[in-house]
Each structure stands twice: as structure tokens, then as C-alpha cells.
Amino acid sequence: MSFTAELRKTADPIYKAIFSHPFVQGIGKGSLPADSLIHYVKQDFEYLNTFMQIYGIAISRCENREDMAMFAEQIGFILHSETHPHHNFCKVAGVRYEDLQYEPLAPTAHHYTRHMLDVAHRGSLAEILAVLLPCPWTYQAIGDYLYETFQPKANHPFFDWISFYRSNGEMGVTKQFCKRLDELAAHATEQEKERMQDHFLKSCQLEYSFWEMAYVKEKWPVAY
Numbered sequence: 001m002s003f004t005a006e007l008r009k010t011a012d013p014i015y016k017a018i019f020s021h022p023f024v025q026g027i028g029k030g031s032l033p034a035d036s037l038i039h040y041v042k043q044d045f046e047y048l049n050t051f052m053q054i055y056g057i058a059i060s061r062c063e064n065r066e067d068m069a070m071f072a073e074q075i076g077f078i079l080h081s082e083t084h085p086h087h088n089f090c091k092v093a094g095v096r097y098e099d100l101q102y103e104p105l106a107p108t109a110h111h112y113t114r115h116m117l118d119v120a121h122r123g124s125l126a127e128i129l130a131v132l133l134p135c136p137w138t139y140q141a142i143g144d145y146l147y148e149t150f151q152p153k154a155n156h157p158f159f160d161w162i163s164f165y166r167s168n169g170e171m172g173v174t175k176q177f178c179k180r181l182d183e184l185a186a187h188a189t190e191q192e193k194e195r196m197q198d199h200f201l202k203s204c205q206l207e208y209s210f211w212e213m214a215y216v217k218e219k220w221p222v223a224y
């Protein structure tokens with residue numbers, strides 16, 4: 001079994017918990033409170049900004065142009081394509097996307113972005129790929145799960161969101177990242193592979209927490 005197939009197998013309980021989360025189920029059923037959708041978009045806009053910064057750090061660690069191109073292409077993808085699912089949520093919530101940008105991070109979004117930044121600053125290129133991979137991989141899995149389970153038609157409120165993330169939608173990066181991570185894992189020490197698994201599983205857990213954060217509209221404990 002490949003290194004990434006092992007990672008996916010170990011993370012299976014987390015993937016299943018993500019599919020069952022009420023926010024994800026709400027996307028499938030086409031029914032979510034506007035304020036949860038708004039909280040999600042505010043936080044995800046910031047999360048994706050940090051994600052692009054981490055791609056920049058990853059580029060600084062690359063030793064060949066193929067890897068540089070892979071990360072550079074993904075920055076373009078976030079800037080120009082991954083705005084579509086945000087627009088879908090904004091349309092359903094009845095708000096303007098421009099009004100949901102540059103908000104402070106909520107605790108879970110803070111935790112998840114700092115987790116990735118920490119690995120980006122201290123880890124190898126393989127560790128960086130491992131910490132980033134759950135972002136595209138869990139969303140692709142959610143898109144496929146929702147498409148198969150709810151079989152949405154074009155008039156489903158979240159048809160665009162589900163179509164965007166499912167396997168033959170717009171986000172094809174998971175396969176590319178898995179292939180590269182498997183190549184790097186083939187030359188990694190056992191200790192480095194253990195760190196890669198740890199980063200990957202923590203990011204999967206934080207993907208679950210991100211849905212929860214949006215659903216409950218998580219805030220810092222004390223208002224000031």
C-alpha cells in the first residue's frame with residue numbers, strides 16, 4: 001500500500017465524522033442557517049489567504065521547477081477559481097462576498113493556520129505536503145460523498161459547491177499532491193514519515209473542527 005493510501009486508511013474515522021457533521025449534511029440537504037454560511041466564508045477567506053502564504057514558503061524549499069510550478073499553479077487556483085464555492089454560499093445567505101473579507105480569525109481557524117505555518121517553517125518539503133494535503137483531499141471526498149448520497153440536480157442550492165469539489169470538478173490537485181508525497185516518502189526516514197503522518201492526521205482533525213467552528217459560529221471566549 002502506498003504511503004498516502006496508508007494515511008487515508010488511518011484517517012478514515014475522521015473522514016467519516018466529517019461526512020456526518022451537521023454542516024456537511026446541511027450542504028447535502030440544501031439547508032443551512034445563513035449565519036453559519038457567513039461565518040464559514042469569513043473564516044475560509046482568511047484560511048485560504050494563509051494557505052497561499054504557505055505555498056509561497058513551500059516554493060522557497062523546492063529544488064526543481066516542476067514542484068515550483070505545482071505550488072504556483074495552486075496559488076492561481078485559490079485566487080481565481082476557489083472563489084466560486086464562496087460565491088455559492090454568499091448567494092444562498094443573501095450577502096455580498098466583498099462584505100465578508102479580512103475578518104479576524106476565530107480560535108479554530110487560528111489553530112489550524114498556525115499548525116500549518118509551524119510545519120511550513122520547521123519541516124521538510126514532504127512534511128509541508130503532508131500538512132497541506134487534508135485540505136484538498138477531505139473536500140474532494142466530501143464532494144464525492146455528497147454527490148453520490150444526495151444526487152443533487154442543477155436547482156439544488158449548493159449544486160455549484162458540490163460540483164466544484166467532487167473528483168471530476170475543478171479541484172484536481174489531490175492526485176498530484178499524493179503522487180509527489182509518495183515519491184518523497186520513498187526517500188524519507190522512519191522518523192520523518194512519523195512526523196508526516198502526525199501532521200496529516202492533525203490537519204484532518206482540524207478540518208472536522210473547522211466545520212464545527214462554522215456551524216456553531218465559534219468566537220473567542222471573552223468579548224471586549
Ligand SMILES: Cc1ncc(CN)c(N)n1
Binds near residue numbers: 048134135207210
Ligand atoms: C478549511 C478548508 N479546508 C479545505 C478547503 C478546500 N481547499 C477549504 N476551502 N477550506
